[in-house]
Amino acid sequence: MTAPLSEDDLIARFFAPIAGEGAFALKDDAACYAPPPGHDLVVTKDALVAGVHFFADDPPGAIAGKALRVNLSDLAAKGADPAGFLLALALPTDWRADWLEAFARGLGEDAARYNCPLLGGDTVKTPGPLTLSITAFGTTPAGAMVKRFAARPGDAIYVTGAIGDAALGLALRGDPPFAARLANVERAHLVDRYLLPRPRVAAATAMRDHARAGMDVSDGLVGDLEKMIRAGGVGARVDLSAIPLSDAARAAIGGEAALFEAAITGGDDYELLACLAPGRAGAFETAMRAAGVPLARIGEVVAGAGVVWRDADGAPRVFTRGAYQHF
Amino acid sequence: MTAPLSEDDLIARFFAPIAGEGAFALKDDAACYAPPPGHDLVVTKDALVAGVHFFADDPPGAIAGKALRVNLSDLAAKGADPAGFLLALALPTDWRADWLEAFARGLGEDAARYNCPLLGGDTVKTPGPLTLSITAFGTTPAGAMVKRFAARPGDAIYVTGAIGDAALGLALRGDPPFAARLANVERAHLVDRYLLPRPRVAAATAMRDHARAGMDVSDGLVGDLEKMIRAGGVGARVDLSAIPLSDAARAAIGGEAALFEAAITGGDDYELLACLAPGRAGAFETAMRAAGVPLARIGEVVAGAGVVWRDADGAPRVFTRGAYQHF
DSSP states (O other), X not given: OOOOOOHHHHIIIIIGGGBOTTSGGGTSSSEEEOOOTTEEEEEEXXXXXXXXXBOTTSOHHHHHHHHHHHHHHHHHHTTOEEEEEEEEEEEETTOOHHHHHHHHHHHHHHHHHTTOOEEEEEEEEESXXXXXXXXXXXXXXXXXXXXXXXXXXXXXXXXXXXXXXXXXXXXXXXOOGGGGGSOHHHHHHHHHHHHSOOOOGGGHHHHHHHOSEEEEESSOHHHHHHHHHHHTTOEEEXXXXXXXXXXXXXXXXXXXXXXXXXXXXXXXXXXXXXXXXXXXXXXXXXXXXXXXXXXXXXXXXXXXXXXXXXXXXXXXXXXXXXXXXXX | OOOOOOHHHHIIIIIGGGBOTTSGGGTSSSEEEOOXXXXXXXXXXXXXXXXXXXXXXXXXXXXXXXXXXXXXXXXHHTTOEEEEEEEEEEEETTOOHHHHHXXXXXXXXXXXXTTOOEEEEEEEEESSSOEEEEEEEEEEETTOOOBSSOOOTTOEEEEESOSSHHHHHHHXXXXXXXXXXXXXXXXXXXXXXXXXXXXXXXXXXXXXXXXXXXXXXXXXXXXXXXXXXXXXXXXXEEEGGGSOOOHHHHHHHTTOHHHHHHHHHOSOOOEEEEEEOGGGHHHHHHHHHHTTOOEEEEEEEESSSEEEEEOTTSOEEOOSOOSOOOO
């Protein structure tokens, strides 16, 4: 156990060193931020609760990183470049200085990695579980934010990266039968993808330059795509065989339909979904390739309502589970 | 009990009706905000936990109002006009639709009252107590944010409104002896001031036009003034007899030194402290009067360090209790 620190001491010791310009070393109640002229601010906020969104015994740096990264994923989907963030931290009564030090170190490393400085926040105590909320800001040129609800019939549907790694990594905590067919390196890959999202910050420019609609995949590909399509008042056809899987996910699934369904309906992918007007798909692919972001075309937007998920042989599949509900 | 709602249903039912422009009816993961040209953004974030910052059985509309108002108080102290806010809400598992409806109604009324629309947020479940975090934005003309740490020797120190009502109102929950000397209307006034802050939003223009340093009084006048003075690397002399008290607070204190100390060291005043350069004090008083904000001059900034609190007869007083620590 450690001597109790006041809130001011705690902020000065752990958080002031990672604060950005405009945060006044966290000695004020508010931060000042001047957006670049001709730019809009894009603002997002996510809350995470121990035992709901992460495990209380996850590494503290990974908890901090995840809290920031889930917000950066939202910004990337909207085509916004990170500009800064605020953190609200409700600490359980048994918090330890070494835990908080590792948490702040992880947060500071990610703030530097993603060029997204800490601008302020609040630290309080709670009789409940560790609870975090991050508000992240990004900027786009005026009017360039990518909306969720703008898909039109004829648009091509893309997804970045690989789907299902995090859901399978989470399942590995229960030591499921499929663990036996994975090499250590595959297990480690899947667990790591659950623990620490890789937000597609590098994709922001391609998204705002080309995508008509976009969102990040945080609650499962199936549920999130259905949300995006419903929000646009349109329908979609998706080829299940085109959904990108990592080698580790492919090995874990091993042809079991239930595991494939778990992979494409489970949460925490933090990849991006995008709808591209027919004339923009090529330029989008080129821009994503230049940004080093893997991209797969998985279907198309159609008139009507609902998403039809088709097997490799063209037969429709219905999933028993919709979007993963963190709530 | 009520049927479970999904997060999307809950947002559509309770929060979308109070969302502002740029929030896309909360159907997107992020909001878009374009600050007026030539303006800075001022950003603040406060977290509140049931059982720590409010009582779980406080009226839901008052809980919502308090969460927003403590942030608006920070903005006013910085000289910023409200522009919008985001809400993270961690709901205990036994939440009820009628509770949430009253919460959202109170929040919406305050958003309208203070011209500060809901722009987005996140709703999650928690196994712990109800936890809220609000991030509020305001705007000032470029460079006009009032800093906490800018006080200079010779500045006059002002405080708005009346101090101690909320601390005495909180103490009334324990049915203290002083309750016997209060009329019902006085009791009601003090309890109400604890329950629902009155942020000095009307004072923002006078603050940014005239004040050299400023902060809001949320953790007790004594501790907060000492913070502001220490942050400026200066000292101060304060006349205790000049600290403004309401009639109800005066009646509650009844000449008892311990109760006076409780009033000026207790939290939740949400008044403003300001340091004014000698040549600006008159204009500041005029502007505050025009804004309808009561104002008292309580002391002056001096060279050196520390705050000397003097009785009416000039004798220094030392307080056993520093700033109220919500943390």
